[in-house]
Each structure stands twice: as C-alpha cells, then as structure tokens.
Amino acid sequence: MFLAASSYASKVDFAFYFIIYTSVILLGLIVGFMLFCVIKYSKKNNPVPTQIEGHVGLETAWTIGPTIIVMMMFYYGYQGWIDMKTIPDDAMEVKVIGKKWSWSYEYKFTDNGVEKVKRSGTLVVPVDRNVKLRIESLDVLHSFYIPAFRMKQDAVPGTPYYMWFRATEVDQKYDVFCAEYCGDSHAYMRSYVEVVSADAFEEWVRKEPPPEEMGEKLFHEIAACSTCHSIDGSKLIGPSLKGIWERRGKVVTDGKERSIVADEEYIINSIRYPQKDYAKGYEGVIMTAFDETVLSDEDIAKIIEYLKTLK
Amino acid sequence: MAQTAAELSYTPYHRETSAFSGIFSWIFSTDHKRIGILYMISVLTMFIGGLCLGLLIRLELIAPGATVIDAPTYNAVFTLHGVIMIFLFIIPGIPAIFGNFIMPLQIGAEDVAFPRLNLLSWWLYISGAALLIIALFTGDKLPDTGWTFYAPYSTATEGNISLAVFAAFVLGFSSILTGLNFITTIHRLRAPGMTWFRMPLFCWGLYATAWIQVLATPVVGITLLLVILERGFGVGVFDPAIGGDPVLYQHLFWIYSHPAVYIMILPGMGVISDLLPAFTKRTIFGYKAIAFSTVSIAVVGYMVWGHHMFTSGMSGTAQIVFSFLTFLVAIPTGIKIFNWIASLYKGSIELRAPMLYTLSFIFLFSIGGLTGLVLGALATDMHVHDTYFVVGHFHYVMFGGLGIALFGAMHYWFPKMFGKMYNEAVAVVAWALIFVGFNVLYFPMFILGWNGMPRRYYDYLPEFQYWHVVSTIGSWILALGIFMMLFNLIRGITSGEKAEDNPWGASTLEWTVPSPPPLLNFLEPPHVTHGAYDFEAMNKGKKDSKKKKKGKK
Amino acid sequence: MDHAEHHEEHPMIGYGTYISVWLALLILTSLTVAIAGFDLGQYTTAVAMLVAVVKTTLVGLYFMHLRYEPKVFHYMILVTFLIMVVIVIFTFIDDYRFSYLNHEVQAEVHH
Amino acid sequence: MSHTANVAAPAHIHKDYNGAKIGMWLFLFTEVLLFGGLFLIYAVYRTAHSHDFAEAAKELNVVLGALNTAVLLTSSLTMALAIACIHRAKKTLALTYLGITILCALVFMVIKYIEWSGKISHGLYPGSEFIMANYSKGQRIYFGLYYSMTGLHALHVIIGATILTVMFYVIYQRPNETHRWDVFGKDALNGCRVAILDKDGNEKWGSEIDESVKQVHLKMRYYSTPKRIKHEDYVSLENSGLYWHIVDVIWIFLFPLMYLIG
C-alpha cells in the first residue's frame, strides 16, 4: 500500500480497512447466497416455487445486525477524524495561501527579536513537529490536499480554516494537490511538502534569497505569476510579460478600448485591481487580485525590477 | 396463436387517432403512454450524448499530459457530462419513462391525474435540454464549473454559466411537475380494491421519489436562481467579496442534491422489487419492510446532505451529526438488499435478460453503497473526498444502480410497450459486455482515489497511469455493450416477434391488458382483489375466469 | 376513481366568518407593528414570528378552507412543514456559518 | 359496453375535484420551499449579522410596508368572498370581488414600485458603488436579500394577478359550457344516436352518428342557480385563490422580517 506519513494517517487507514474488509465479507455473503439460489432454485431444479411472504425474525436480524456494524464504522471514522481536528496547542503555524493556480506558504519567525516573514513556494516542515496550517484563498474555492498525510481542507475565500499534521518521515518529499475544482489549470495547481530535520528547517527559514533574486522568486514561486504569464512570449491563460516594461498596448476598460503604457502605475494597478483593465484579447479572463496582505508595495516593486529584466 | 376476441377489437395506443397527425400526434399527446415513449426517446438520446462525452473524458485520460483536447475543453466536457447525466438522464430516467408508461397501468388507472401537466413536463424537459445546448454555442467560454456549480467560481467565471444554470432550473420544474402528478395519481386514481399495500413496489418507489421531487427541487431552484442573480446584479449572498458565504451555497445545493440521489435510486429499487417476483415466480420477501424502507430512505435522506461538505469548513458538530445520519441511511438500504436476496430463496428462477440486470444491480449497487460508507466515515472522507474514489462510488450507485435498473426495465417492459420481443441471445451477450466493461471501467477508480488521484483533473502524475489505462479500456467494452443492447432493442421494435400480453408470467396489473395497451389502458375496468405479487391468487383468478368463459359458452 | 363519486361538499362558510378573520388579521398586523416599537430585545423577532404563524393559520384554516378539507391535506402540510424545520435545524448545526463570517474563529473542535 | 366506457372516461378524470386540489397544494408546497430556501439564507445571515440587519432595515419605510400588508390581506378577503359568492351562484358579486382582488394586486405593485424606485435612486441596490463604499458586509447582504425576496414575491404577485385576470374572463364567459367528444375511429359509436329530449321525453332534435361524424360538439347555455353550481365551476377559481393566499402568506412573513427588525 502507498505511504502513510503523518501521525494520524494510520488511524485513517485503519478505519478504511475496517470498512473495506467488513464490506467485502458482506458482499461475499450476499453474492454467495445469490449464486446459490440461482443454481439451486433455477426453473429446472425447482419448477414449483414456494410462496414465502416474509419472516419477522429475519427482518429484525437484518435491521439490528447492520445497525451495529455501521455504528462501529462510524466510530472508527470518528476516531481518526477527531485527531485531525484537535490541533495541538504547541503547533507551529504556517499560512497556506491558495490562488489560481498555485499554493504559497508563509512562516512567521523572530530573528534577534525582530518579527520576520519567510515566504516559499514549497511547504518545508520539520519532522516530528506539530504544524498548524492556516488555509486561505484569494479567489475561488481550492482544497489543500496532501495524500501522504491523509489530510485535506478547503481554502475558502473570505474565511481562514485550520488544519494540522505531524510528519513522521524525515527527508521526504510529497505531492500537494488542489482537490477543489478551480478553473482551467486546476490539475496543475500542485506543490510539494518537504519534510526536513529540525536543524535543516531552522537554517532554511532564516535563509533569505539575495534581494535581486527576490523579484524572480515572487514571480515564479510565491505569487506564482508564471502559472498564467509566460516570460518567453508564448500565450498562457494571460498575456506574456516578455518585454512588458514600458510596452505600449491596448486595454479594455468598462467595455471601452484605450491605449496605455505599461509603466509602474499601470503594473501596480494590474496586480491590485486586475479586473479594472483587461489587456485586449483577454476580456473577461479573471485574474486573482493581490492586496497588501499578500504582496506588499515593496514586493511589487521587486517584481517590477524583475519584469524590467525580461527583455 | 389464435387471436382472442379482445385482441381483434381494440386499437393499440400508438395506432389510436387523435386531433393531430404524424409526429404532432405524439408531441401534443396527453396520453401517458405516448409521453412515456417521448421521454424514452429524449432521455436515451441525452444518455448517448453524455456517454460520448464520458468516453471522451476517458480517452483524454489514457495518458498524462494533453492527449486529445485542451484543459478548458476537458473541464467543459466533464461539466456537461455531469449535467447531462444528472439532470437529463438519471433524474427523469425511470420516473419519466416507466413511471409514466407503467405506473397508471399498475394501479389500474386510465391516465395520470393531470395529463396536460404531464405533457408540459415533457416540453419543459425539452426546453431545458435546448437551453443547455444553446449555452454551448453562445457566450465566450463553455460552462466549466462541474455539475455542482460551486460558488464563487460559478458566480465569477467567464464561462457561460447563467444559461446552463437556467437550463437546470427549467429541468427542475419539469421534475416537480412529474412528481406532483404522480402523488396525485397514486392518491386519487387507484382502481377499486387497489389498496396501498396491494400496490406494486415500483409504485411505492415512485411515490416516495415524487415527494422528494416536490419537496427538494425548489430549494435547488432558488439556489440556482440566486447564482444567476449573483452574476447579473451582485446580490452577494454567496460572494465573499461582497460579504456572502460560499459554504452556504454548498449547504443549499446539497439540501437538494443529496435527496436527489434518492430521486435517482428509489425508482430503480422499485423496478428491482418488481422484476424479482416476475422471474422467481414467488411473492417478494417482506413486502411491507421494503415499502417502509423506501419511505424511511426518503425521510432520512433529507438529513445527511452535509456528508458532501466534510472538508468544506463546516463546524465539527455538524460533521459528526451528518456522518452519523449517513450511516443510518445504509440500514433501510440494507433491509432492501436482504429482502431481495431472500426473495430468490425457493423461487423458480429464470435467468432471462431482465433478471440478469436485476442480479447485477444488486451486486453493483452494493459495491457502490458500501464504498459510500467509506465516504460517510469522517476520517476516510477527509482523504478520499474529491478524488476518484468518489467518482467510482457515484458511478457504481448511479450507473450500476439506476442505469442498470433502467436497462433491466427496458427489457422487462419492452413487450408491453411495443408489443414485440427483442432477441434474447443478443440481449444476454450485450448484458455480459456491459457487466464486464462496467467493472473494468469503474473499479480502478477506487484504487486511483485511495492513492490520492483528485477528480476533475485534466492531467495527472505518471504513477497513476496504469489504472487510468485499464479504466479507459473498460469504457470501450462498456460502450460496445450498450450500443449492442440499444441496437437489439431497436431491431426488436422494427422486426421483433409479436409478444404476448404476459410473456414473463408476471403478476402485476399491467400484464393483464393487451400488449401494447389500448388508449385508455383497460378494456374492462379492473377490480383488484389481491396483492401485487400474489401468484397463487393470480393463477386461481385465471382459472376462475376461464371457467366462467367456458360456462358462458 | 372510487373517491371521485362521493366528493364531500364542505359547508358554506358565511361572509361574516371571512370578515371576522380579515379583521383579526388586520389587528394582528397592527400588533406586530406596535410591538416592533417597544424594545423587547431578542424576543421581538420571536413575537413577530409567532404572530405571523397565527396569521398564517387563520388564512389557511378559513380563507384556504383547510378546516373543511380531508385529513390528507393536513398530513401533507405537516410533512412540508417538518421538512422545512429539518432543513433549518440541520443548517444551523453548522454554527461556523454565523461566527466565521464576521471574525476569525478557531477551527478546532473544543472538548 | 366496454367501448362506450372508453369514450366517456376522460371527462370524469377531470372531474376529480379533490385530485385537482391535491395537485394545487403540492404546487404550493414547492412555492413554500422555494421561498424556504431564501428564508433559510436570511436566517443564517440574520443570525450572523443581527446588528447590521437591524441597521439596514431602518432604510425601509414601515408605513408603506404595513400598508401593503393591509392591501394584501384585504385582497385575500375579497378572494375568499369571490369564491363564497360562486358557491352561492352569485356571479356578478363574485366578479366584483375578483375585480377588487386584482385591483389590490395593482395597488400593491404600485406601492412596491414607489419603495424600490426611491431606494434605487438613492443608490441603494446590490452591487452599487454607494453600497460597496458605505455599508458593511452584513448590510450589503441585507439589501441583496431584500431585493431578491421582495422581488421574487412581487413576481408572484404579478403571476397571481395574471391568473386571476384569466379567471375573471373565464367566469365572465360562463354560463356557456362547451363539450366536445372525438368520435372519430371509435367504431363502437357508429350507429349511435345523439338526441335532445324535452322534459316529457319527446325528442326535439336528433341525429345519427355515422362515419362522416368526426366530433360531437355541444355548446350549452345555462344560468347559474345554487342547484346547478358544480365543483367544476369553481375548482379552478378555488385553486387560483389558493395560489393567491400563499402569496399573501409569504408576505405575512416577509413584512416583519424585512421591515420590523429592531
């Protein structure tokens, strides 16, 4: 069977196998009895049927029996779930932000008494440590799903929801999927969890990319603009941003066409209020709006610096 | 066979003349039998459309990456596949076709209570279907939300949602009218002596279904209307940008759509309860238990909708309550299954095509239902929700349940509806292909789902490919079987042998009228003196009437 | 069909009855409006709903003749009413819908 | 024998008076649940944002709302009276009451129009910039619901009024009764005789049915007297009345929930 790598995964698997094995037995009995009757009481073997109206004892038996069985199933289901839902108090919090079509992660930490935020496009977590996820969405519904942890929680715009896990295997990399349909590239809204040792984690959190690389990282990983905008001129969901800086172009605002120059103001507006102007040819294509909580003004400035390099 | 006096002197319903001629004598007919046939043609057409889309989905998924279509098209294809299969195939399915044709015959009525509403219901069905097709060819982008139309994606996407949603609204209306008609018919038009507990179980299934149709459909109606208002005017009730709560949309949607799964399955269960006695020649085991379990499924079915929302961000208490009640639904369903297999005991079983479908229904539906328990359990659903495990589950219950029951019904009532017989050997081969193809197609989905393959995925990781390929091959076997079955039935209509009035020796009332029945169903007003599956009384009755006839001579 | 022959004619309801019901309805309406003036706090809505239910009952029993209809009608109405209650209660069990919308709440189950 | 039964039968299916009423009530249930969905949404948001709802409700005009309640209640009365008059075969009076009912519907719509247009001119409508800028989430939802619920209700008033107008015409047309039998292809009728007899049983008019007859069409004129009134004469009016009353009942709930939250 495939790997189960979180603290509660084994309970989930137990509930699963309990239900499956019980079901297989029941189904076996049902099919067995059916086959037996079909042969034993075929028209040839039993030309004269016996009319049996019913039997109160049997009727009671197959009401009470299944009731007991399903209550057990409910109980084991509940057992595994209550673990998932009871978030340990000592858990380290990571913010998970879903948007069309990428996941990004934010870690708060203190460095010499200064509050800092680390952002990443991969969920890096220390092994054997309780991790609490605060799951948010910027646009539509998404669902944060790590099969190896048997864990899933929808990301609902407007409301954060919480989930937690404790990874049990070190130096592993697992897939993260989006499990709630969210548009064209739903199937590509993937990410990874990397489980590392506690020391490696501390080192990783504190490591900042050099400032000049930050714009690139934001563009490709954290804000993941690159899921919709190519940098090589090819057309994805949105227009390519190759040579965008100071490019002249046409946009559609409130149904009317107008010419613009892609200067700083225009780019900032396109990130903050993407539905105001549509690049011509992309009318109605809804881009996620990034407010200050997700991309600060400095972040946008860094992204613009990066865009300037895309000649 | 020598023709009896009755046969010589009646006009079958499809030959009857009316104020209209040609095709108009059908599409403007208020005769429940003609409307049943109209529904049969339109529902099966839609089914074939949906089936082709299903095959296209499977073809695309034969390998990772782009295979035959691009991602937006794929998303539109599964949305349409779902919408067509749910709203145009499976919900109208058995009630609209066989409920219309057979139910009035079974209770000894001349027609349904409101024949004109019945026709209106068909017209609404056609309008809904037309609107859906119009939605495909207008607007900038195909509707791509999945059949669940979840907000806020549905309120924000540029896809042509409003029209598609309106189509679903219209279809809901059609469904409501059918339900309203059947409740009134069963209350008011039962023949003298046809007491509630002498009714065939098929009628019980329809009766419970009809109540759900009447009391659940309006809720989805208003929900879909709100999606349209949201798109048009921004009323904001589901849009978090304005202040609304998308999870509330899910509550409202499932308040209808969970009871709707019982709209789908209860008529199918009714069919099975009718077919079993016909091919075992013995009364059904536990008639009342089956009747009551039908009603209790309908009732408890109203209280479990939250099991679709375990990962949506619902309160913990709600999750526990909904999970608990979900397990309770399994109990009446189990009672049915056990009574059915007990009905085989000491029968005199004939494995004709309808009976093969009946037995495979019990098998496939059980697999579907039992995997439903995995979904209903809290811990496991957190993992398998929105994966192929769910896709496997609902195809087993819907297609393996209702779909197979519908195929069985098509064979069983075929001689009554058309007065002809299909070729039995071809029917059995087609059944075998369907049965094998079905399992090869859908069983791998459980494995995929348990291993974490999400649903509604255009593309997937290479490690999932093996089972996807198996599944795609299964889809071809299944499709082959279905086309063979349809071909065989159509050939039966055009050039089948003439069928007797009661070719199966079944005990319910519809078999006492000529095949095909005359316009007003009964040549002599029926008088019911025994239960639906009372073979002894039926055989005695036959002897008595023969004696009488002899005596007259 | 057997029912069709002996459909019971319900007794003629006097004009006076209708007019009294109408007057009662108008009085109840003024009552609701008046009560809204006082501040009954959380009970305002409860009282308003209670009055609305009484008004509905009057309309149903007299204007819609339910008093004189066969029992089936009453059972059917009861079923519809119960379904409505079930839908509301079960939605309300999910109380995150109320708390979450305004402020942040923990998603844990507290035991 | 059996074939005559075939021909006569459809007529008596339609005479199932209780059946027609059950059908109507079932339809009313769907209406109740249609609004039920909205009331459920209302209940959830009201619980979540009770303060905002109370604030937003202050924008509504209680006097107009109460007036409209009275108008609808009165129309329900006249509707019931119209049916009572038909029972007693008082056609003119019934038509008068029915007319008043339709008039009330119009008055209701006019008042509704005044309310809505007043609000809209102040920028109080869903999605308006004014609302988005000045109102909290709960208040925006309140207005979204206000327009959806009263709008859907108004739509029902319009539909109801249309049905009543049709009924007005139908009753006005009475006492002309038309009966039509298709006899074409019903061999059993061949050779039968259609006749009109006077009270002594003498034939005043008569004719044979042969192949050339396709339809028998009878147009009768009678005057409604209490004895002659049959269920068929007012079951459709009663059913329209039921619809009208349910529209009223929904308003009975909408009024306090929208206008009177303190």
Ligand code: HEO
């Ligand atoms: C015909 C339609 C139909 C039917 C009859 C059912 C029946 C059931 N369903 Fe299913 N369902 C249906 C159609 C769907 N369901 C879904 C999704 C779905 C989900 C949500 C999954 C998720 O999204 O995470 C759950 C929890 C269930 C549970 C159940 C259960 C417990 C039953 C029970 O009623 C089954 C009862 C039957 C049993 C149990 C087997 C027979 C009994 C035996 C053999 C006796 C012995 C049994 C015991 C002792 C237990 N279903 C979806 C997905 C919608 C979407 O998201 O797109 C659809 C379409």
Ligand code: HEM
């Ligand atoms: C040959 C027949 C069929 C094939 C090959 C098929 C295949 C599929 C597949 C692969 C999916 C999953 C798509 C995805 O998640 O990406 C799907 C979805 C679905 N199918 Fe089928 N199916 C068939 C018949 C049916 C029938 C008969 C029904 C109903 C009775 C049905 C109802 C649905 C529904 C409701 C969905 C969900 C759509 C959505 O996610 O919105 N299918 N089908």
Ligand SMILES: [Cu+2]
């Ligand atoms: Cu369900």
